[in-house]
Amino acid sequence: MDKKKALSAFAALSQPTRLDVFRLLVKAGETGLVAGEISDQLDVRQNTLSANLTILVQAGLIRNRREGRSIRYHVDLNGMRGLLSFLMEDCCGGNPALCKPILDELACC
DSSP states (O other): OOHHHHHHHHHHHTSHHHHHHHHHHHHHGGGOEEHHHHHHHHTOOHHHHHHHHHHHHHTTSEEEEEETTEEEEEEOHHHHHHHHHHHHTTGGGGOHHHHHHHHHHHSOO
């Protein structure tokens, strides 16, 4: 991920509702959630949510898929991986042993 894309992702996550949506979709995993479920779980009006979902899609952090009349949203693992890689690119001055505790904490159990 380049600096411009990383800044776009950080800007998208710098708003409370968008950060909550992103974290909720990370928790939802592969199944994702339809927009109505996201709205209900976060108690956010659908028109407000729609604008925030669009920003997250444009930042490459989430993706969507139409299912009939609904749209299902998923975390974009490549986008999340790219952002984390950007942050850790020069981690620990080239000493991977120092980064291991961070990576272990990020690894899914």
